[in-house]
Amino acid sequence: MAQWMDSIAVNKPQPITIKEVAEEAGVSQMTVSRVLNKQKLVKESTRLKVEAAIAALNYRPNLMARSLAGGKSKLIGLAYYNPSPSYLSALLVSALKRCRDLGHHLVIEDLSDIEGDLDTSLIVKRLSSIRLNGLILAPPLSNNLTLLGLLKDMGIPVVALSFRDEESVHSSVAFDDVAAAFEMTELLIAKGHRRIGFIRGPVEHPSSLQRQAGFEKALEKHGIPVDQSLMFQGDFTFVSGLELASKMLDTASPPTAVFASNDDMAAGISAGAQRRGLKIPSELSIVGFDDTAIAAAIWPRLTTVRQPIAEMAQNAVDIISEITSRTWNGEQLHVTIDAIEIVERESLTAPK
Amino acid sequence: MAQWMDSIAVNKPQPITIKEVAEEAGVSQMTVSRVLNKQKLVKESTRLKVEAAIAALNYRPNLMARSLAGGKSKLIGLAYYNPSPSYLSALLVSALKRCRDLGHHLVIEDLSDIEGDLDTSLIVKRLSSIRLNGLILAPPLSNNLTLLGLLKDMGIPVVALSFRDEESVHSSVAFDDVAAAFEMTELLIAKGHRRIGFIRGPVEHPSSLQRQAGFEKALEKHGIPVDQSLMFQGDFTFVSGLELASKMLDTASPPTAVFASNDDMAAGISAGAQRRGLKIPSELSIVGFDDTAIAAAIWPRLTTVRQPIAEMAQNAVDIISEITSRTWNGEQLHVTIDAIEIVERESLTAPK
DNA sequence: TTGAAAGCGCTAACAA
DNA sequence: TTGTTAGCGCTTTCAA
Numbered sequence: 178m179a180q181w182m183d184s185i186a187v188n189k190p191q192p193i194t195i196k197e198v199a200e201e202a203g204v205s206q207m208t209v210s211r212v213l214n215k216q217k218l219v220k221e222s223t224r225l226k227v228e229a230a231i232a233a234l235n236y237r238p239n240l241m242a243r244s245l246a247g248g249k250s251k252l253i254g255l256a257y258y259n260p261s262p263s264y265l266s267a268l269l270v271s272a273l274k275r276c277r278d279l280g281h282h283l284v285i286e287d288l289s290d291i292e293g294d295l296d297t298s299l300i301v302k303r304l305s306s307i308r309l310n311g312l313i314l315a316p317p318l319s320n321n322l323t324l325l326g327l328l329k330d331m332g333i334p335v336v337a338l339s340f341r342d343e344e345s346v347h348s349s350v351a352f353d354d355v356a357a358a359f360e361m362t363e364l365l366i367a368k369g370h371r372r373i374g375f376i377r378g379p380v381e382h383p384s385s386l387q388r389q390a391g392f393e394k395a396l397e398k399h400g401i402p403v404d405q406s407l408m409f410q411g412d413f414t415f416v417s418g419l420e421l422a423s424k425m426l427d428t429a430s431p432p433t434a435v436f437a438s439n440d441d442m443a444a445g446i447s448a449g450a451q452r453r454g455l456k457i458p459s460e461l462s463i464v465g466f467d468d469t470a471i472a473a474a475i476w477p478r479l480t481t482v483r484q485p486i487a488e489m490a491q492n493a494v495d496i497i498s499e500i501t502s503r504t505w506n507g508e509q510l511h512v513t514i515d516a517i518e519i520v521e522r523e524s525l526t527a528p529k
Numbered sequence: 530m531a532q533w534m535d536s537i538a539v540n541k542p543q544p545i546t547i548k549e550v551a552e553e554a555g556v557s558q559m560t561v562s563r564v565l566n567k568q569k570l571v572k573e574s575t576r577l578k579v580e581a582a583i584a585a586l587n588y589r590p591n592l593m594a595r596s597l598a599g600g601k602s603k604l605i606g607l608a609y610y611n612p613s614p615s616y617l618s619a620l621l622v623s624a625l626k627r628c629r630d631l632g633h634h635l636v637i638e639d640l641s642d643i644e645g646d647l648d649t650s651l652i653v654k655r656l657s658s659i660r661l662n663g664l665i666l667a668p669p670l671s672n673n674l675t676l677l678g679l680l681k682d683m684g685i686p687v688v689a690l691s692f693r694d695e696e697s698v699h700s701s702v703a704f705d706d707v708a709a710a711f712e713m714t715e716l717l718i719a720k721g722h723r724r725i726g727f728i729r730g731p732v733e734h735p736s737s738l739q740r741q742a743g744f745e746k747a748l749e750k751h752g753i754p755v756d757q758s759l760m761f762q763g764d765f766t767f768v769s770g771l772e773l774a775s776k777m778l779d780t781a782s783p784p785t786a787v788f789a790s791n792d793d794m795a796a797g798i799s800a801g802a803q804r805r806g807l808k809i810p811s812e813l814s815i816v817g818f819d820d821t822a823i824a825a826a827i828w829p830r831l832t833t834v835r836q837p838i839a840e841m842a843q844n845a846v847d848i849i850s851e852i853t854s855r856t857w858n859g860e861q862l863h864v865t866i867d868a869i870e871i872v873e874r875e876s877l878t879a880p881k
Numbered sequence: 882t883t884g885a886a887a888g889c890g891c892t893a894a895c896a897a
Numbered sequence: 898t899t900g901t902t903a904g905c906g907c908t909t910t911c912a913a
Contacts, residue, residue, distance in 0.1 A: 238890085247893075248905090263614075277639065415826050478800070572883090597889045
């Protein structure tokens with residue numbers, strides 16, 4: 178019995194507080210707080226004393242208290258809605274790494290599949306309890322004006338991924354989808370393809386439309402008419418690619434190449450085509466978009482556009498970190514990453 | 530200028546506090562707090578009044594304040610170290626969903642690749658600042674005794690995935706890897722395979738050893754000697770599978786089938802074998818373990834063991850939720866999921 | 882069944 | 898450059 182109570186007692190140790198650090202260092206709590214927050218107005222010798230005390234006691238500030246008193250919680254949110262698994266994975270890994278380096282924590286909010294359509298009030302409910310320093314919104318949440326409005330009213334700084342609103346009420350990190358899709362299409366044409374299938378992503382994603390625009394722009398430039406019978410609508414999932422493969426290959430004159438708007442769908446097309454006995458790439462070339470892990474995990478590996486997801490995530494974290502800092506001037510920040518890179522692998526060759 | 534200041538002011542709206550709810554309802558803060566925490570000692574009529582006030586004001590409790598005053602933060606941690614992408618993805622999706630349903634938030638801690646080896650002190654540093662209700666540890670963190678000890682000293686309740694320590698100082702959710710691997714191996718043997726390659730996962734993962742044990746047990750049962758030249762060491766990544774494919778197929782008498790300890794490695798083997806021109810499954814059967822997304826995303830699709838990752842994650846969240854509740858009796862909880870299911874797809878057939 | 886008081890650990894605003 | 902005071906929004910403890 179006594180033992181049992183012991184174990185309960187041990188369960189909740191009293192952590193060191195700022196007060197104890199102050200005593201140990203022989204200064205006031207405020208001075209410790211200043212050292213903690215790296216403020217300038219501390220004499221070097223005092224700072225060293227305080228730092229020594231912190232190290233000696235192995236003190237860790239309580240984020241909750243900090244947040245209550247000050248406002249900064251060191252908590253960054255990342256919200257998404259039905260992302261493709263490989264996009265999400267790339268996003269997470271990079272955001273997490275950056276948070277770790279900057280001493281922040283990432284709180285994930287998966288808003289997928291909430292009773293059919295997206296329920297913005299539920300999101301607001303969840304987000305208003307927890308005090309986030311900022312929120313990273315993945316597409317298609319990043320262009321949901323209702324949500325953006327609510328978040329603004331709540332005073333949560335937002336960084337939108339792959340969407341920039343014209344009024345600039347929130348920050349953004351974007352990529353030139355039009356140019357990237359244009360370049361990829363030119364590569365397909367250069368290889369000799371003329372009948373090119375295009376798998377569009379969900380229309381809620383601005384990127385879907387932009388990638389399509391880039392595709393069509395390249396066709397036009399080379400005098401190839403846009404053939405509506407070669408345009409298909411997917412939803413960024415592997416399964417949608419798989420299903421569209423049949424639909425596309427059942428037509429009277431199938432394309433010699435397919436450009437899917439993301440890697441997951443491209444992988445689906447690849448699996449579907451191979452299931453029907455087609456040789457990739459000799460009988461059908463396939464290219465994707467994103468260069469996520471799945472692009473190199475299937476055989477033949479996908480030729481694809483490298484979307485700088487990692488850089489985008491890192492920039493998003495940096496922006497929130499910047500906004501949270503004392504030196505922020507109130508202006509929203511915008512970053513556009515414009516290095517376009519095509520990763521050539523085995524899934525693309527000249528048509529027979 | 531005025532406009533600029535306006536926008537800053539709007540940026541930080543004053544959220545409703547418990548005090549205002551109390552006034553609105555004509556009761557004390559304490560009564561509101563009791564209603565919030567679903568305590569029994571509140572008269573029905575008062576409770577209704579308070580709930581009406583909460584709804585009217587659209588009040589949301591401040592988690593930070595709650596945590597400071599009480600201890601419960603509604604924050605659950607999920608930590609991992611170099612997981613396979615598809616395992617991580619499955620884990621996250623399920624844990625996130627359960628957290629959402631239970632009103633918790635998930636804080637992700639990616640401990641991968643921290644300066645070579647795992648730096649437990651850094652983890653402790655990060656975790657002692659944020660006040661987590663509990664921490665879910667994915668393998669191989671879940672069997673790191675050093676880490677487990679530190680966490681216990683910090684008073685953070687832990688749920689270990691795929692590992693149960695004998696002293697039961699923390700909770701756990703596990704799966705019978707031995708039996709599952711045994712069953713899969715029997716299927717391979719039933720199909721007629723005798724020379725079966727085995728790709729073991731990293732030895733830091735108890736599951737790796739258990740899967741190997743199940744594999745060898747099944748061989749023994751059927752009188753097939755364990756051939757060391759058919760045993761290979763992977764690290765759960767796609768790339769390790771890819772590399773081992775060459776190594777394995779370059780041997781004098783290659784196996785007719787391969788059992789990889791997870792799907793990512795199986796996919797790597799598949800890609801590597803196909804790159805060498807091998808037909809899957811006619812010239813080489815491949816089976817995996819986990820039934821993660823990648824198993825169905827490659828062609829031919831993988832026959833694999835379904836590891837109930839989703840159920841395990843959900844159980845882990847439930848356990849922390851339970852431990853956090855006022856009614857917890859102090860005992861660690863343990864769950865073992867024993868439904869073993871083999872998912873048969875195209876990657877396995879009888880040998881030629 | 883309800884309320885009053887105290888304080889969780891920290892920082893903002895002011896004073897020295 | 899440093900310290901003092903007053904809370905942040907909530908729950909605990911104790912009293913009514």
